[in-house]
Amino acid sequence: MSVLDKDYRIKLDIKSGKVESEGIVFADKDRNVSNIYIDFLENGKKVDITGCSFIANIQKPNTLITPQILDIVDASNGVAELNLPIECTIDDGYYEVEIEMKNGEDISHSSKFRYTVREALCGEIDDTIVDDSNYNLLIKLVDNVRTVEECVQSNEEKRVVNESDRISSEKARVEEHANRMSEIDNKIVDINNSKDTLITNVDNKLNEVDDRVNSALAQDTIDLEVKDARRGLDGKVYSCLAERLNQIETNPMVIWETVEG
Numbered sequence: 099m100s101v102l103d104k105d106y107r108i109k110l111d112i113k114s115g116k117v118e119s120e121g122i123v124f125a126d127k128d129r130n131v132s133n134i135y136i137d138f139l140e141n142g143k144k145v146d147i148t149g150c151s152f153i154a155n156i157q158k159p160n161t162l163i164t165p166q167i168l169d170i171v172d173a174s175n176g177v178a179e180l181n182l183p184i185e186c187t188i189d190d191g192y193y194e195v196e197i198e199m200k201n202g203e204d205i206s207h208s209s210k211f212r213y214t215v216r217e218a219l220c221g222e223i224d225d226t227i228v229d230d231s232n233y234n235l236l237i238k239l240v241d242n243v244r245t246v247e248e249c250v251q252s253n254e255e256k257r258v259v260n261e262s263d264r265i266s267s268e269k270a271r272v273e274e275h276a277n278r279m280s281e282i283d284n285k286i287v288d289i290n291n292s293k294d295t296l297i298t299n300v301d302n303k304l305n306e307v308d309d310r311v312n313s314a315l316a317q318d319t320i321d322l323e324v325k326d327a328r329r330g331l332d333g334k335v336y337s338c339l340a341e342r343l344n345q346i347e348t349n350p351m352v353i354w355e356t357v358e359g
Contacts, residue, residue: 104128107135108211110197112145112176115208117197122213124187132187134213136168136197138176145176153198154180159191168197190217 108119124132136152138145152168164186168178186193193215197208329335 103131103133105133105135106213107137109137109139110208112138112140112147112199112206115206117209117211119211119213122211124182124213124215125218126188126190126215127218128187129184132182134180134182135171136178136180138178146174147176147178148173150199150201152178152200155196155198156182156186157194157196158186159189159193187215190215 104124106119106122108117108122110117122134138147147170150170150173152170154166154168156164156166158164166180166183166186168180171177171179180195191214192212194210194212196210199206199208
């Protein structure tokens with residue numbers, strides 16, 4: 099154990115697999131000092147882990163998974179140690195960890211927890227480089243490059259967002275145009291239907307007028323015929339046909355004389 103060791107401690111419920119951890123951070127230039135101690139508990143009480151074995155399955159930021167065996171530090175008090183090798187702290191980012199617990203044929207897995215590896219400001223730099231008069235210029239150039247990269251990344255993200263917005267707007271425009279065309283087609287159908295209905299109604303009205311005119315003409319013809327039937331041979335028009343017939347019955351000689359001349 100070194101005075102420089104970065105020792106973190108977490109709690110793991112051996113029954114539920116629940117993990118209590120917070121703020122585990124290492125630097126990418128740390129060497130041989132990255133340790134995580136695990137207290138195995140059951141309902142908050144220490145557990146004897148004699149006969150058990152533990153493996154930490156560590157998923158790196160690049161998604162590769164590296165298994166690491168835990169060292170049993172104090173079996174009776176349920177304490178084990180995860181000593182992280184260089185390959186588990188060399189890349190910046192978040193590392194996901196899951197503890198695989200074995201006891202004979204029984205195997206159980208904990209919930210996931212994570213630790214963070216940050217980028218160290220300085221690493222293994224040759225003193226001659228630091229003392230060089232161009233070192234500050236080099237650092238400045240590196241910072242400028244990093245700034246440019248961040249700017250490019252930011253612009254690319256904005257471009258992607260703008261392109262997505264443009265595609266969404268174009269899709270909405272096309273849909274709106276299609277809806278308008280559909281509305282126009284429906285209006286044309288409605289107009290044609292209304293036109294056909296109007297033509298049918300007009301035809302029906304014209305037929306009705308024709309029927310009424312023909313009926314009126316027929317009635318006039320009947321009236322004229324009745325009037326002629328009420329007209330006597332002397333040209334007199336009787337008030338009704340019965341009156342004319344009575345006249346014929348009372349004066350039949352008039353008809354005979356007229357017929358005979």
